[in-house]
Amino acid sequence: MNIRSIIICILLVTATNVAAQAVAHLSRVGILFAGDLMQHESQLNAARQSDGTYSYSPCYSKIKGYITEADIAIANLETTIAGKPYGGYPMFCAPDSFLYAAQKAGFDIMLLANNHCLDRGQRGAMRTLAMLDSLGIEHLGVYRDSTDRAARYPYIVKAKGLKIALLNYTYGTNGIPVRPPMVVNLIDKATMERDIAKARSMHPDAIIACMHWGDEFTHKVSKEQRELTDWLIAHGVNHVIGNHPHVIQPFETRRDTASLARHAIVYSLGNLVSGMYARGRDGGALVTLRLRKFFGTTRLEGLEYLLAWVARPERDGVSNFEIWPAATPPDNLNRVTKTKLEEFVEDSRNLLGNDNSLIKEVFAK
DSSP states (O other): OOOHHHHHHHHHHHHHHHHHHHHEEEEEEEEEEEEEEEOOHHHHHHHTTSOOOOOOOOTTTTTTHHHSSSEEEEEOOSSSSOSSOBBTTTOOBBBHHHHHHHHHHHHEEEOOTTTTTTTTTHHHHHHHHHHHHHHHHEEEESSSHHHHHHHOOEEEETTTTTTEEEEESSSSOTTEEEEEEEETOBOHHHHHHHHHHHHHHHSEEEEEEEOOOOOTTTSSSOOOHHHHHHHHHHTTTOEEEOSSSSSSEEEEEEEOOTTTOOEEEEEEBBBEEEEOSSSSTTTEEEEEEEEEEEEEEEEEEEEEEEEEEEEEHHHHOOSSSSETTTTTTOOOOHHHHHHHHHHHHHHHHHOOOOOOEEEEEOHHH
8 A cells, every 4th residue: 555545544534533523522402392281161171071081182183293303392381280170261270181181292391480370379389290290290480399499490401412401480470479388480680690690500501591471462572571581691591482472472593792602582482272262372383492512512503483273173173172283284174264274374474584594484294
């Protein structure tokens, strides 16, 4: 073998080793966030079986594959699981089977800091925590006491080589007092600043704040939401996911002036499932944050969203409430259903736009 051949072999081996090292140091994770899981009286009536039990199994059947594809799937549980008597608005309480269905659909983590978390008082909140624990569903935002919170919060989840810190806060609890020893994470800058500092001390690859905020039923982002987003990012949060308005609000990405990293901001995901039927309130978005870690540096690779719309028994030819991938609906829809669904898709696309290369719509398989 001549010198030239030896040099070529050395270069090939070196290139192969470099490529192998690069692959070994590359990790990707997809974290899915869903909107509000609510249960109104109409859903309760549709789920009631002849033997007095309740079934929610059809609810997620058409989107289950999309949820289970995610490395981590997170939703906002905006009802208590407090036992009988069950009820809808304004004091939500769903049967245990409501939670079973969400678990079977693939959700790993529930956000609990929302304005309905105390709808059945401390007893109801405690039972909700017990049910989540019994099913092995992780949760954050509401705690039995300060010791429980200190041990569990910030919540750390690990997947595919990435370590993510999750935070969760609500603007309030509908005027229901939080009675000690129970703790509900309220939006309070002094508390949040301490929590963010604690999260940073854990050296996560990303910190994601899940906020229950904003004005109900409006697609417009409030001044308070924007100011709090600025504050969160300035204090070390990487990405912000919002709920509460019950309609979709804009998504955006921001470039960090210091690191040039991108921050994902989702002001509101809307409803994943509810009994609401007014225009804009009859659906929402499932958003997946695609994060990439390369040689120790984590970046936002993309933000994908699936539009989801809720079909109702009395209008849409279904026996129970069902979540449909809005852009790929079943065939042979009646005229009213087709019109309502097309309105939701068109309104959502007009709101979210298509001028951001990191944000894209995806479709269920």
